[in-house]
Amino acid sequence: MSRPSPIVLIMAAGLGTRMKSEKAKVLHEIAGRPMIMWAIEAARGAGAGRVVAILGHQLDAVKAALDARYGVGAIDIALQAEQKGTGHAVLSALPALEREPDDRVVVILSGDAPLLRAERIAELTDACVASPAGMALLSTVPDRQMPYGRLVRDQVGKLLRIVEWPDALPAEREIKDTNAGFYAVRLGHLRQDLQTLRADNAKGELYLTDLVAKAAGRGGATSIDAPFEEVSGINDRVDLAAVDAAARRRINEAFMRAGVTMVSPATTFIDAEVGPIGKDVWLGPNVTLRGKTSLGDGARIDVGCVLTNVTVAVDAACKPYTVATDAQIGARAETGPFAHLRPKTQLDEDVKVGNFVEIKKSHLMAGAKASHLSYLGDASIGAKANIGAGTITCNYDGFAKHVTTIEAGAFIGSDSQLVAPVTVGRDAYVGSGTTVTKDVPRGALALSRVKQVNVEGWADRYREAQQRRKRDTGGSGH
């Protein structure tokens, strides 16, 4: 049996009051990715044909985030202007499905439950197709008391209905099997049954869960048990932290299984969009990888590095506390300890960037070195050039940024300033302590420091004079 491609609805119109936030709940991030996008990724992973997000609160902000990531209009939006319950939410999405045939499988997810796996959506879809009642749902047994709907069955286990927590009698609250809040229903049944919902319940809402009683009349909906951790939702920031930790554990385990060493998985923070990470990559404790960072085979990322949108090539080494953003690190290159690579830094192969070096919008070509205490901004640095300790590119005149060009093989002596725009030619030398304000021709030496003068015996005479003064004033002077 080939699996039909489901339509996936994501209920995400709720306010999320308990988040106590100015931001829509579903835009809060889990492992760096807004939580609604976890549901969308899972839906797509399960082969969803269409994805419809049901939005209400902060519709514009959520829509903008979806458009930015998936392209304008890639995710359909249904507006639920007033939130009158989950049944009402799905009703609001029906106009968007007007042209779809009755036999399509509709999977309904919650935008605030990001850990649901794509395989589970596929399982739900299959169960719906196999069910004579045309409905399947996920059940779960929480590890603690949760105010979830309870699954009420007859003596032979057929699902009769779901009773919501606020409506449940004490005996019903004892039922262990709860409703996880994920469903697959044939569109034809949705169209019919949603019209029959009534808000005659404790919350005065249209409960989507009342569809289960309708399915009982057709033989009963199928329930599939899912681990609580996979289906648990987010209501407040305590849940947010717990789900974030679970998501990161899942990410780390997948990378470790694929050949990545983590000295301390519990303190390794890898965002959802990170990858690929190559074989035999070594990650030290307290490493944070964010955004679209990727790591080539054999890369070594040591303690405390924070890499955001960084491409690290094979066998490169980020020594402890390298902080890099929007940067490229070439094969076998080394950075840090304590290096700061800012946006548009490009290090080619075998480049070495040492401690307390800050680089912005600069290209260091193969084998170039800046080993200590430098600021390189808006610079082009040729192959094998050597940047001495304390070199500063003076790239900013208070109004505009200017480019410094250091050609291949040039040697910049320690404590030099390069006042941009300026070019140091191929294989040229800049003497230590030089302020370079004019272009240096290929192969030349640039020197700008004042000539050294040695005054013979001066220090001895000075010291004697000071000691004499101290004696004369009775030792009270300094």
Ligand code: UD1
């Ligand atoms: C729901 C289920 C309950 C289940 C629980 C699991 C119903 C009636 N109850 O309860 O059986 O155990 O989830 O977590 O469905 N939403 C809208 N529009 C609305 C109302 C809700 O989009 O008008 C969205 C919310 O933003 C949320 C999701 O639907 O993403 C679930 O709604 P919520 O209010 O959290 O339902 P629960 O009371 O938790």
Ligand code: MG
């Ligand atoms: Mg809920």
